[in-house]
Amino acid sequence: TYGYKELSMPPDANGGFKLEKNALHIWPRRSFMMIALPNADGTFTCTLFWPFTGPNSFDSLKTEAEVKQFFDETFPDAVPLMPDLVKEFMENPVGPLVTVRCSPYYSGDRAVLIGDACHAVVPFYGQGMNAAFEDCTYLNQALQEKGSIAEAFKTFGDERHEHANALADLALHNFVEMRDNVGSQGFLLKKGFERILTRLFPRSFTPLYTMVSFSRIPYADARRKAAKQDRLVLQIGVILVMIFALLVFLFVR
Numbered sequence: 273t274y275g276y277k278e279l280s281m282p283p284d285a286n287g288g289f290k291l292e293k294n295a296l297h298i299w300p301r302r303s304f305m306m307i308a309l310p311n312a313d314g315t316f317t318c319t320l321f322w323p324f325t326g327p328n329s330f331d332s333l334k335t336e337a338e339v340k341q342f343f344d345e346t347f348p349d350a351v352p353l354m355p356d357l358v359k360e361f362m363e364n365p366v367g368p369l370v371t372v373r374c375s376p377y378y379s380g381d382r383a384v385l386i387g388d389a390c391h392a393v394v395p396f397y398g399q400g401m402n403a404a405f406e407d408c409t410y411l412n413q414a415l416q417e418k419g420s421i422a423e424a425f426k427t428f429g430d431e432r433h434e435h436a437n438a439l440a441d442l443a444l445h446n447f448v449e450m451r452d453n454v455g456s457q458g459f460l461l462k463k464g465f466e467r468i469l470t471r472l473f474p475r476s477f478t479p480l481y482t483m484v485s486f487s488r489i490p491y492a493d494a495r496r497k498a499a500k501q502d503r504l505v506l507q508i509g510v511i512l513v514m515i516f517a518l519l520v521f522l523f524v525r
């Protein structure tokens with residue numbers, strides 16, 4: 273199982289960001305990764321996601337020299353930007369990555385769970401807090417619309433459950449995408465193709481990431497729509513390859 277450790281990247285000598293600030297920076301290393309997210313004060317918070325135990329894990333680095341050697345070999349471009357790296361690594365705790373799935377979210381009209389209490393998700397979609405705020409919106413709506421508290425809790429809990437479960441799956445899947453796929457040519461090609469389709473058909477084609485992060489489309493609905501789009505992208509890709517192969521064949525002949 274994986275854990276995470278936060279490290280910091282201070283601003284440059286002029287107080288500015290050391291990396292592009294309007295980006296999520298990822299150092300994908302197949303089975304693990306480090307990311308850096310900008311803060312308002314010019315710093316970046318770097319997070320290393322790595323197994324707790326095993327030959328290549330948090331547990332495997334015991335001394336300052338081992339930490340230095342690991343980062344020099346694994347993230348050589350980040351090391352000069354993180355002057356307190358070794359000290360922070362030795363001092364900062366390793367946090368657990370937890371997924372919580374439960375049902376139902378309510379008990380009659382006495383109690384209802386919202387947020388991480390009923391659907392904690394791993395942080396790879398950046399949606400945990402968003403989902404918790406969304407719970408507030410939906411619970412508030414149900415309390416306004418339904419005739420009793422019990423009915424409101426039930427409506428909220430039953431409707432939210434499917435979407436929270438979908439988010440848990442999406443967040444787990446995005447870990448694989450971020451730590452492994454982002455480095456592959458096939459992935460970059462698919463993303464480029466998706467961008468073209470979004471420009472050509474902005475009303476009917478929306479990438480999954482956009483639906484999840486920048487819209488109120490419920491998570492399970494976004495996942496269903498994305499699965500349909502993926503099939504379409506695959507079909508168009510196959511047709512394009514066949515047309516290309518046919519043209520090459522005709523040309524060569």
Ligand SMILES: Cc1cc2nc3c(=O)[nH]c(=O)nc-3n(C[C@H](O)[C@H](O)[C@H](O)COP(=O)(O)OP(=O)(O)OC[C@H]3O[C@@H](n4cnc5c(N)ncnc54)[C@H](O)[C@@H]3O)c2cc1C
Pocket residue numbers: 276367386387388389392393395397398399400401402403404
């Ligand atoms: C590394 C990491 C990165 C993340 N990044 C993002 C992100 O980019 N975007 C995003 O949307 N979400 C992100 N999240 C998820 C987000 O932090 C959580 O989903 C969000 O904080 C959930 O809010 P909550 O109020 O449900 O629970 P919490 O924030 O956990 O609040 C629960 C509170 O209850 C208190 N408490 C617990 N037990 C008791 C008790 N017995 N009595 C009184 N108080 C108690 C706790 O101290 C805590 O303050 C991230 C999470 C992690 C771990």
